[in-house]
Amino acid sequence: MSFFGLIRENGVFLLGAMGKTLELTLLSLIFAAFIGLFFGLLNVSKNRICNTIANIYIDCIRGVPLIVLAFFVYFGIPMATGIRLDALTAGIISLSMNAGAYMAEIVRAGIQSIDKGQMEAARSLGLPYGKAMCKVVLPQAIRVMIPSIINQFIITLKDTSILSVIGFPELVKAGQIVIARNFETFKMWAIIAIMYLIVITTLSKTARALERKISYGK
Amino acid sequence: MESKHTESKNMEHNNSKISIKGLRKSFGHLEVLKGMDVEVSEGEVVCLIGPSGSGKSTFLRCLNALETITAGRVIVDGYDLTDKKININKARENIGMVFQHFNLFSNLNVIQNIMLAPVELKKLTKEEARARGMELLAMVGLAEKAQVYPSKLSGGQKQRVAIARALAMNPDIMLFDEPTSALDPEMVGEVLEVMKGLARDGMTMVVVTHEMGFAREVASRVIFMDEGVIVEEGTPQEVLLHPTQPRTIDFLNKVL
Ligand SMILES: Nc1ncnc2c1ncn2[C@@H]1O[C@H](COP(=O)(O)OP(=O)(O)O)[C@@H](O)[C@H]1O
Ligand SMILES: [Mg+2]
Numbered sequence: 001m002s003f004f005g006l007i008r009e010n011g012v013f014l015l016g017a018m019g020k021t022l023e024l025t026l027l028s029l030i031f032a033a034f035i036g037l038f039f040g041l042l043n044v045s046k047n048r049i050c051n052t053i054a055n056i057y058i059d060c061i062r063g064v065p066l067i068v069l070a071f072f073v074y075f076g077i078p079m080a081t082g083i084r085l086d087a088l089t090a091g092i093i094s095l096s097m098n099a100g101a102y103m104a105e106i107v108r109a110g111i112q113s114i115d116k117g118q119m120e121a122a123r124s125l126g127l128p129y130g131k132a133m134c135k136v137v138l139p140q141a142i143r144v145m146i147p148s149i150i151n152q153f154i155i156t157l158k159d160t161s162i163l164s165v166i167g168f169p170e171l172v173k174a175g176q177i178v179i180a181r182n183f184e185t186f187k188m189w190a191i192i193a194i195m196y197l198i199v200i201t202t203l204s205k206t207a208r209a210l211e212r213k214i215s216y217g218k
Numbered sequence: 219m220e221s222k223h224t225e226s227k228n229m230e231h232n233n234s235k236i237s238i239k240g241l242r243k244s245f246g247h248l249e250v251l252k253g254m255d256v257e258v259s260e261g262e263v264v265c266l267i268g269p270s271g272s273g274k275s276t277f278l279r280c281l282n283a284l285e286t287i288t289a290g291r292v293i294v295d296g297y298d299l300t301d302k303k304i305n306i307n308k309a310r311e312n313i314g315m316v317f318q319h320f321n322l323f324s325n326l327n328v329i330q331n332i333m334l335a336p337v338e339l340k341k342l343t344k345e346e347a348r349a350r351g352m353e354l355l356a357m358v359g360l361a362e363k364a365q366v367y368p369s370k371l372s373g374g375q376k377q378r379v380a381i382a383r384a385l386a387m388n389p390d391i392m393l394f395d396e397p398t399s400a401l402d403p404e405m406v407g408e409v410l411e412v413m414k415g416l417a418r419d420g421m422t423m424v425v426v427t428h429e430m431g432f433a434r435e436v437a438s439r440v441i442f443m444d445e446g447v448i449v450e451e452g453t454p455q456e457v458l459l460h461p462t463q464p465r466t467i468d469f470l471n472k473v474l
Binding site for chain 2: 115117118120121122123124125126127128131135136139140143
């Protein structure tokens with residue numbers, strides 16, 4: 001069958017799977033943002049214990065391959081606790097925990113890129129640390145972080161393919177299903193690669209444009 | 219006003235706004251402040267001069283606990299900053315600080331910069347804070363800049379906004395750390411004028427500065443410090459025109 005024939009036949013199915021992929025990415029990244037904010041703030045705090053907790057989390061997650069984390073969450077946890085997780089939930093948990101560790105580093109770098117004078121000026125007016133952080137430092141840090149966040153989105157988007165191993169119907173899993181039916185291995189993987197390519201290139205172009213815009217604004 | 223003035227004169231001894239005894243500050247093994255004693259009474263303008271690296275900024279930052287105090291006692295506006303139990307944020311509400319590099323909040327426009335603390339700390343409602351902010355901006359001559367972001371202001375304008383921002387909390391004391399050192403020469407005057415106005419209105423001020431003209435004109439007292447100790451202090455006449463210590467003479471020869 002031709003490329004176009006394959007696209008016509010499986011387009012809707014594959015687009016649906018791409019949708020699932022993006023949904024999984026987006027949901028995971030939203031949770032990862034909270035995890036990252038939490039551990040990032042622990043990391044920049046003056047409290048040693050907070051720093052240590054954040055560093056342990058970040059080091060543990062970064063020291064374990066995502067596929068092992070996914071197996072652990074999907075197969076390991078139900079075995080130990082008796083709580084069964086569906087593939088979507090397990091996928092979101094694994095990806096969020098993973099991306100959360102990287103987001104924590106993005107948050108830390110973002111906050112540390114802001115001139116210390118901003119925090120000091122806010123504190124000198126009598127604002128408590130939390131208020132100074134929320135109203136002055138974080139809004140500036142988030143601007144700086146936007147390109148890195150989009151970058152992380154791209155990485156997490158690619159990482160969703162790993163979740164095909166726990167049977168979640170994202171794009172790679174969908175490809176495997178189609179190929180099992182029609183044996184068009186070469187053309188199907190090419191189609192899937194192109195689909196990823198289009199989405200990811202669009203995202204990284206956006207990231208670069210935003211990066212340029214932010215540095216002009218300075 | 220007249221009666222308040224005489225009253226404050228009579229009460230000079232218990233009217234100490236800042237009382238510092240044996241203040242020491244170390245960064246690791248480096249001792250930067252080596253035992254300083256300073257008293258500042260209400261309405262006084264104390265100018266702190268000294269060579270770069272002598273500890274002037276560190277001293278000033280101890281007065282609102284931006285630096286932790288290693289030893290000694292620092293009582294500012296009735297708050298013992300060396301007491302761990304005090305609410306440091308409450309104390310800071312009464313102590314305004316103006317920085318060498320302005321430190322305006324770059325995510326907020328001018329009026330938002332000024333309104334932030336009074337509104338967040340529930341000192342004023344939004345409307346009151348805006349009205350007070352506009353009043354202060356008019357006072358520093360920048361009423362038309364209310365909606366502008368800091369990046370669009372000149373250095374002199376930034377520093378005047380920073381002063382207005384500090385005043386919005388109605389502080390009893392104002393600390394200035396080389397407020398004109400980062401400015402182009404033609405902008406120094408406009409900032410000093412605002413500070414002179416504050417001094418005239420009776421604000422208690424501690425000013426780290428290299429502007430000897432300002433010190434001579436406005437200071438009630440000049441303190442010369444070097445290597446973490448006070449070398450000489452007295453009226454501007456005494457310290458700037460008739461210094462007695464070799465280190466003071468040497469320093470003044472270099473800057474004048
Ligand atoms: N956060 C800090 N950590 C370590 N050393 C510091 C710190 N802040 C200031 N110092 C040191 O303390 C000394 C006095 O600095 P500072 O108070 O800024 O002097 P000045 O304002 O008179 O130029 C300098 O030797 C400086 O390097
Ligand atoms: Mg200094």
